[in-house]
Amino acid sequence: MGIAERKEREKERRRQEIIDAAEKVFFRTGFDQSSMDQVAEEAELSKGTIYLYFKxxxxxxxxxxxxxxxxxxxxxxxxxxxxxxxxxxxxxxxxxxxxxxxxxxxxxxxxxxxxxxxxxxxxxxxxxxxxxxxxxxxxxxxxxxxxxxxxxxxxxxxxxxxxxxxxxxxxxxxxxxxxxxxxxxxxxxxxxxxxxxxxxxxxxxxxxxx
Amino acid sequence: MGIAERKEREKERRRQEIIDAAEKVFFRTGFDQSSMDQVAEEAELSKGTIYLYFKxxxxxxxxxxxxxxxxxxxxxxxxxxxxxxxxxxxxxxxxxxxxxxxxxxxxxxxxxxxxxxxxxxxxxxxxxxxxxxxxxxxxxxxxxxxxxxxxxxxxxxxxxxxxxxxxxxxxxxxxxxxxxxxxxxxxxxxxxxxxxxxxxxxxxxxxxxx
DNA sequence: ATCATAAAATGACCAGCGGTCATAAATGAT
DNA sequence: ATCATTTATGACCGCTGGTCATTTTATGAT
Structure with a gap:
């Protein structure tokens, strides 16, 4: 069954995409001055989703x-x-x-x-x-x-x-x-x-x- | 005129009292976890007053x-x-x-x-x-x-x-x-x-x- | 195709924060 | 007693990290 593996890959890819977005935001504005809302917007995801991947x-x-x-x-x-x-x-x-x-x-x-x-x-x-x-x-x-x-x-x-x-x-x-x-x-x-x-x-x- | 000097001293003393209070709070709870409201309460002053002495x-x-x-x-x-x-x-x-x-x-x-x-x-x-x-x-x-x-x-x-x-x-x-x-x-x-x-x-x- | 189940995503919402400011009280000079 | 200036107040604001009931999407059995 390859579906579980594909889902796993997609999950990991999404994780990486969120990190990519966070990098852009944090590196641009500085960590303290960046908000999770900004990260969510950059990632084109909702904030809640970010918190599904990072605690x-x-x-x-x-x-x-x-x-x-x-x-x-x-x-x-x-x-x-x-x-x-x-x-x-x-x-x-x-x-x-x-x-x-x-x-x-x-x-x-x-x-x-x-x-x-x-x-x-x-x-x-x-x-x-x-x-x-x-x-x-x-x-x-x-x-x-x-x-x-x-x-x-x-x-x-x-x-x-x-x-x-x-x-x-x-x-x-x-x-x-x-x-x-x-x-x-x-x-x-x-x-x-x-x-x-x-x-x-x-x-x-x-x-x-x- | 000794009043100006006395006022100056009182101002400095209040400043020190605020630092005293802040020390208690910050040292007890940690800087990040402490709030200015806590400092104000510890100092028995209003928050606004704290901001008259520290920016x-x-x-x-x-x-x-x-x-x-x-x-x-x-x-x-x-x-x-x-x-x-x-x-x-x-x-x-x-x-x-x-x-x-x-x-x-x-x-x-x-x-x-x-x-x-x-x-x-x-x-x-x-x-x-x-x-x-x-x-x-x-x-x-x-x-x-x-x-x-x-x-x-x-x-x-x-x-x-x-x-x-x-x-x-x-x-x-x-x-x-x-x-x-x-x-x-x-x-x-x-x-x-x-x-x-x-x-x-x-x-x-x-x-x-x- | 239909449907039930599970997984993923959403965004309105919350409590707490640092900081402000119109207002009030206290003080000192007249 | 009056007035001007200094000092103090606390309600209020915008924003933040984080949550969660609800919705949307994907899946597999029928």
Missing amino acids: SKEDLHWAIAARGMEILKESIRRSVAGIRTGAEKLMAIGRCFIEFSEKHRDYFLSLLFFEGKNLEKLHLSKKQVHDAFYGDSPIMILQQTIEEGMSDGSIRTGLPAASLTHTLWAQTLGVLQVIQNKKEVFDLFGIDRESLIRSHIEILRKGIIQ | SKEDLHWAIAARGMEILKESIRRSVAGIRTGAEKLMAIGRCFIEFSEKHRDYFLSLLFFEGKNLEKLHLSKKQVHDAFYGDSPIMILQQTIEEGMSDGSIRTGLPAASLTHTLWAQTLGVLQVIQNKKEVFDLFGIDRESLIRSHIEILRKGIIQ
């Missing part, structure tokens, strides 16, 4: 962020392919992340949005949490890379790989977040995007690569 | 965060007093910041809240921006400390002091933000608060202290 506005936003994660992950995968040492891969991942924050600003902002939210207060399913953190997520690739670097002697040992991984991730996101949100006062301090990134990279190079 | 809910929240900044600043001031080298002062500031995030969680969360907001979209006065970033703010103390460490040879040179300052600040906030928001998945990775902080400190020690 809240935040849930829909998460779906967009998940797309961003996927893009970032693929980008990282490509960037480390063919590189030898863990340390070099690490640097490639860093550059990748930074590039992502420029080339896919809208998705990056979606990721940042959830970075500032307490996981416990987000009502996520097991699957959502798993996909974002555990499965082959960007952060797991980073951890594998770090373990690789510790094995091949290119990355300092002595700190647990998992701790180092999440610390690096957090530091990098912190820097990118400041670049995103505090641009306005950069002139006051005579700093800019590039100098912050260079400082960050230099600290990490000396701090964890041996 | 928006966010403006009121900022006033709370500013108190947090003040506490952090004083704490930093005390912690660096009597310490010799820039590098040692730097470490003291780091510990201070981390302690602040524990001992004054509510204020710390207020700071984090604005860390995730784009400055340009916040409608802040010149004074608010100046006080938060320029005056003798925590970040300026950090910069002075770094310059001191560069002079006395305890901190690596080669990177502009201002860039290094803001990078350090951003990295540290990033780590504390992850600790705050991602606790829920720490078990999944076998990490915890302390191991992340240790990694962070170790990276910085090797990365910038010489």
